[in-house]
Amino acid sequence: xxxxxxxxxxxxxxxxxxxxxxxxxxxxxxxxxxxxxxxxxxxxxxxxxxxxxxxxxxxxxxxxxxxxxxxxxxxxxxxxxxxxxxxxxxxxxxxxxxxxxxxxxxxxxxxxxxxxxxxxxxxxxxxxxxxxxxxxxxxxxxxxxxxxxxxxxxxxxxxxxxxxxxxxxxxxxxxxxxxxxxxxxxxxxxxxxxxxxxxxxxxxxxxxxxxxxxxxxxxxxxxxxxxxxxxxxxxxxxxxxxxxxxxxxxxxxxxxxxxxxxxxxxxxxxxxxxxxxxxxxxxxxxxxxxxxxxxxxxxxxxxxxxxxxxxxxxxxxxxxxxxxxxxxxxxxxxxxx
Amino acid sequence: xxxxxxxxxxxxxxxxxxxxxxxxxxxxxxxxxxxxxxxxxxxxxxxxxxxxxxxxxxxxxxxxxxxxxxxxxxxxxxxxxxxxxxxxxxxxxxxxxxxxxxxxxxxxxxxxxxxxxxxxxxxxxxxxxxxxxxxxxxxxxxxxxxxxxxxxxxxxxxxxxxxxxxxxxxxxxxxxxxxxxxxxxxxxxxxxxxxxxxxxxxxxxxxxxxxxxxxxxxxxxxxxxxxxxxxxxxxxxxxxxxxxxxxxxxxxxxxxxxxxxxxxxxxxxxxxxxxxxxxxxxxxxxxxxxxxxxxxxxxxxxxxxxxxxxxxxxxxxxxxxxxxxxxxxxxxxxxxxxxxx
Numbered sequence: 255x256x257x258x259x260x261x262x263x264x265x266x267x268x269x270x271x272x273x274x275x276x277x278x279x280x281x282x283x284x285x286x287x288x289x290x291x292x293x294x295x296x297x298x299x300x301x302x303x304x305x306x307x308x309x310x311x312x313x314x315x316x317x318x319x320x321x322x323x324x325x326x327x328x329x330x331x332x333x334x335x336x337x338x339x340x341x342x343x344x345x346x347x348x349x350x351x352x353x354x355x356x357x358x359x360x361x362x363x364x365x366x367x368x369x370x371x372x373x374x375x376x377x378x379x380x381x382x383x384x385x386x387x388x389x390x391x392x393x394x395x396x397x398x399x400x401x402x403x404x405x406x407x408x409x410x411x412x413x414x415x416x417x418x419x420x421x422x423x424x425x426x427x428x429x430x431x432x433x434x435x436x437x438x439x440x441x442x443x444x445x446x447x448x449x450x451x452x453x454x455x456x457x458x459x460x461x462x463x464x465x466x467x468x469x470x471x472x473x474x475x476x477x478x479x480x481x482x483x484x485x486x487x488x489x490x491x492x493x494x495x496x497x498x499x500x501x502x503x504x505x506x507x508x509x510x511x512x513x514x515x516x517x518x519x520x521x522x523x524x525x526x527x528x529x530x531x532x533x534x535x536x537x538x539x540x541x542x543x544x545x546x547x548x549x550x551x552x553x554x555x556x557x558x559x560x561x562x563x564x565x566x567x568x569x570x571x572x573x574x575x576x577x578x579x580x581x582x583x584x585x586x587x588x589x590x591x
Numbered sequence: 592x593x594x595x596x597x598x599x600x601x602x603x604x605x606x607x608x609x610x611x612x613x614x615x616x617x618x619x620x621x622x623x624x625x626x627x628x629x630x631x632x633x634x635x636x637x638x639x640x641x642x643x644x645x646x647x648x649x650x651x652x653x654x655x656x657x658x659x660x661x662x663x664x665x666x667x668x669x670x671x672x673x674x675x676x677x678x679x680x681x682x683x684x685x686x687x688x689x690x691x692x693x694x695x696x697x698x699x700x701x702x703x704x705x706x707x708x709x710x711x712x713x714x715x716x717x718x719x720x721x722x723x724x725x726x727x728x729x730x731x732x733x734x735x736x737x738x739x740x741x742x743x744x745x746x747x748x749x750x751x752x753x754x755x756x757x758x759x760x761x762x763x764x765x766x767x768x769x770x771x772x773x774x775x776x777x778x779x780x781x782x783x784x785x786x787x788x789x790x791x792x793x794x795x796x797x798x799x800x801x802x803x804x805x806x807x808x809x810x811x812x813x814x815x816x817x818x819x820x821x822x823x824x825x826x827x828x829x830x831x832x833x834x835x836x837x838x839x840x841x842x843x844x845x846x847x848x849x850x851x852x853x854x855x856x857x858x859x860x861x862x863x864x865x866x867x868x869x870x871x872x873x874x875x876x877x878x879x880x881x882x883x884x885x886x887x888x889x890x891x892x893x894x895x896x897x898x899x900x901x902x903x904x905x906x907x908x909x910x911x912x913x914x915x916x917x918x919x920x921x922x923x924x925x926x927x928x929x930x931x932x
Contacts, residue, residue, distance in 0.1 A: 297870075303790035305760075312699050337706035415879040445880060446817065447638035450861040457872060472790065475820075475863035480873055498869035516795040518820030522843045525824060530799055531792045534760045586863045 256373040258331060258433050259315065260291040261272065264324035264339075266310050270539065279541040280539040284310040285321070289565070294433070294536065299477045299498075302487035303535055311487070312470045316355060328540050330433055354427035358439035360419030363529075366413040370397075370422055371407040377429045396425040398555075399462075400455060417448035424455065430464070438470040453479050465500045467570060474517050478502060478510055483571070486510050489536040489546040497570040503586040506574040508551045511584040519587075536576055545577065553582055599669055600627035601811045602651070602779055607664035609643075609650045618883040620646040620659065624836040626828075628779065633805065633812040634842070635826030637819060639858075641883055642832035644815045649782050651813070652692050653683040668695065671778070694724045697772030699765070701784035706768060707756035713740070713767050714752035717774055724775030737769040744800060769800060773808075781803075783815045798825060819862050823847055828917070831855050834881065834891040837911075843920030852920045853898045890923065898924060903927035 264285055273278035280296040285307045292298045300308040305569040314321040317338055326338040330352045338349060357363035364373055374396055375389045383389050394404045400421040412418060420440065427435055440456070441449040453476060471477050474519060477484055478498060485495040486509065505511045531550050536542055546561050548554040557577055567573040568580055576582075609621040621643040628634050636644045651666055666678040668691065681688045691699075700706045701707050708716055717736035721727055727735060733752070738747035743766040756764055765785065782801065786794035799903060802825065807810055814825055822829055823843065830840040831852065839852040849858045860874035878895045881887060887894050893904035905921050911921040 303792065406713050417879050417884075446819070446858060447639060447861050447876040450863070450875045453863065454872050454875060457870060461606065463918055473863070474791070475865050475867075476867060478867055481869065481872060502865060502869075512792060514865065516791045517865050518794075518798075518824040519866065520819040520823045520825075520847065520859065520864065522823045523849050528795050528799075530795050534762060534793070535790070589716045 256294050257291045257327075258294050258296075259329075259468070260325075260327040260335075261311075262289050262317065262325040262327070263290040264311065264314060264326065265322045266314055266319065267322045268308075270389075281491045282538045283541065284538060285314065288324075288487075288490075288492055290485055290492065292434070292466045292468060294363065294466055295464045296386070296482045297460065297469055297480050297492060298483040298486060299484045300467040300470060301471055301477055301484060301515075303472065303476060305489075305535055305538060306487040307490040307538075308470050309438055312438055312468060316353060316436055317341070326484050328434070331431075346404065351377075351430045352432050352436045353436065354430070354432040356420075356423055356435060356437040357442050358415050360423055361443075363423055364419055366411055369408050369410055370402075373422060374426045374429055377426060381430055392429070393425075396428055399428060399459065404591045415448070416444050417451055420448075420452050421455065424452075424459070426458065430466055431463070431591045434466045434468065436468045436470070439472070440469075441476060442471065442473060449476070455568050456480060474502075474513060486513065489541055490538060491546065491575060493547065493575045494573070496569075496574075497566075498571055500569070503588045505586055506568060506572065506579045506582075507547075507576050507582050508553050508582070508584065509547050511586075512550075514587050515585065517587070545575075553578055599677060600629050601669050602628040602813075603665075603667040603669075604647075604651070605665040605667070607647065607650060607666065608662040609646050609655060610657060610662050611659040613658055615917040616884050619835050619886070620883070621650060624664075624830070624832070624837050626830050626837075626900065628772075628811045628813060630807045631805065631812050632772045632827040633814055633825050635822040635829045636813065636832060637817065637822050638832035639817060639880055641880055643865045644817075644832050645783055647832075648698075648781050648813065648815050650779060651678065652696060653678060653681070653688050654681075654692070657844075668779075670695070677788070688725070693720065693772075693777075694775045695777055696781060697775065697777035697779065699768050699772045699782040699785045701787050705723075707764060707771075709757055710753060712753050712755055713759070715765075717752070717775065719769060720771050720774040739774060740767070741771075741805070743767070744796075745770075745771045760793075761789055765789060765793075765797050766800065767806070771798075772867060773804065776808075777809045777810070779813070781813045781815070784817070785814070786821065787816070787818070794821075801825070819847075822929060831858070834886055836891060836908075836921060838892065838922065839918075839920040841915065845915060845918045849918075851914055851917070851925065853896045853923045853924070854892045855920075859895065864904070874893060875921060890921075900924070 266285040268282040269278045271281040288311055302308050313319045315326055321339050327335050328338045360588045373395050374393045378389050396405050403419050442451050469480055481498045483497050484501045486493045488509050494510045512529045512531050533550050536546050542549050544559045548558040561577045563577045565573050565575045603746040605625050607621055607624045611618040611631050638644050661679055667674050714736050721732040721735050737748045745751050745766050786797050802824045810885055829843050829846040830837050833854050839855045857876045876895050889905040889907055890909055893899045909921045909923045911919050911927050912925050913919050
């Protein structure tokens with residue numbers, strides 16, 4: 255399998271400076287030693303709660319922000335592998351075409367003064383498709399791909415519902431045939447009935463066009479419907495990464511187990527005994543020693559308070575950052591009948 | 592199933608209509624809602640954007656802002672002394688309504704950051720709420736405030752009482768909101784999307800808290816949410832709304848296991864689930880929710896309905912019919928033709 259993206263030991267640290275001399279008062283390790291890869295045509299989801307570093311990770315990959323250290327190896331259509339982490343603004347430009355983004359909020363991500371044809375056509379124009387007829391033809395194709403009538407070409411965004419706007423955002427992302435689309439919470443602002451349409455559309459487009467998705471989300475139910483593989487983040491680190499079915503049915507990290515058990519299941523006959531985590535997510539400027547999750551972990555031992563676990567592969571494709579991973583038997587969602 | 596109900600509802604809403612009168616036309620945000628609320632039970636009101644669930648809550652509290660107003664209907668609150676007051680008949684800003692709002696009816700909103708003051712400590716806000724609805728001295732109210740913070744599970748309450756809302760995490764802020772809502776010992780708690788802004792593990796904590804407090808105090812709870820999972824987890828009875836209308840209502844088990852209205856059924860099918868097969872396509876509802884100014888004639892769901900009957904559904908609005916124990920729906924399938932088995 256060829257990788258489209260290979261992230262190695264990615265770090266993004268922020269310094270909090272205080273006082274007249276700007277002394278560094280604290281380091282926030284927003285992303286700390288994150289490694290994963292995505293194959294062509296694959297969807298990897300990054301999940302976790304607010305502040306876990308999932309969005310910072312995705313922004314580093316798109317080079318919206320510069321990482322502190324680490325490698326972001328991107329293999330574009332030329333087949334050549336390029337470390338995006340080290341490129342300057344100018345060198346990044348030809349690559350941006352191949353890495354696109356779908357935003358969360360369809361209401362603020364479209365320019366209200368531009369028509370749909372202009373919004374979708376803009377990336378084409380910027381990348382050298384100067385001929386208006388050629389561009390409009392391509393925009394028509396893209397509208398058809400996202401199942402919007404071509405009659406909408408000359409309308410403005412305000413005329414559209416949230417779901418239609420998200421389709422427009424997807425059409426714009428597809429305009430230049432990217433190999434990778436980073437989608438940050440693309441359906442979380444949508445109503446359930448519309449969310450289902452967009453999830454299906456994203457699945458269908460991937461089957462047809464073969465691009466990879468990095469899907470950033472907090473909703474584990476949506477993640478189950480879109481992902482081939484899932485990476486769970488906690489306090490800036492990946493704590494577990496596995497194929498979707500394995501992660502949900504047989505999680506190996508206590509945090510994954512707690513996350514899964516906290517998801518409300520739409521069936522009143524399954525009011526499960528939930529594992530309610532005590533306390534709040536770890537403060538990234540004062541991370542606990544040892545395993546970052548140990549203060550909230552019901553399985554923590556003295557060893558967990560001292561020793562920092564490494565991410566290690568315990569089954570094919572299934573890696574976990576927990577000292578006790580192989581001795582615990584944790585509950586997945588299918589198991590709690 | 593807990594079908595046995597206490598004799599009298601605490602709150603009874605009858606045919607409530609709340610409309611907004613804008614220049615572009617009238618938005619019938621709530622158009623004929625009726626339900627009953629009992630002590631110790633949770634009524635879930637669920638629906639997508641524009642369905643009228645939040646306007647319903649705001650109508651009960653009489654905090655509808657212009658150009659909106661309650662056009663007709665009754666909101667009957669059974670007071671502690673057994674007398675029944677129609678809240679629609681009270682002036683919204685009058686002393687009675689102000690005593691009820693935050694007194695007999697507590698409320699919790701979605702966004703604790705914007706509902707709490709950033710300029711007053713948590714304690715000052717609690718003390719104000721406590722003293723507004725009781726005769727306690729400042730000192731006694733402070734002691735009570737610390738008790739309330741402890742009750743909602745805030746660690747180190749005697750220190751946190753002097754904290755400001757921005758110093759607290761989202762989960763702790765929502766706990767403070769709940770403490771504030773309970774400061775005046777209400778018998779009814781209205782929670783409008785109380786966990787929507789929270790992470791899933793924090794949501795689980797807050798839902799647990801609401802459930803525990805309800806049991807301890809025999810609270811009647813109205814839970815408003817778009818999340819069918821939260822409804823399944825929390826509600827005893829459910830009202831499903833679409834574009835201002837209640838399309839189906841009944842006991843939670845019937846709504847989830849024997850839904851009758853095509854909207855309820857479609858909505859339930861379209862929910863993503865952690866139990867699904869990986870990458871399973873979702874069932875969809877065609878089209879999107881119409882703009883409130885462009886509400887379809889007849890049954891408002893008919894343009895998206897998989898079971899619509901030509902010549903019937905676009906012509907008239909269906910009356911609500913009883914289809915089971917406490918289970919009712921407003922759909923022509925069950926009124927104009929024989930109900931399918």
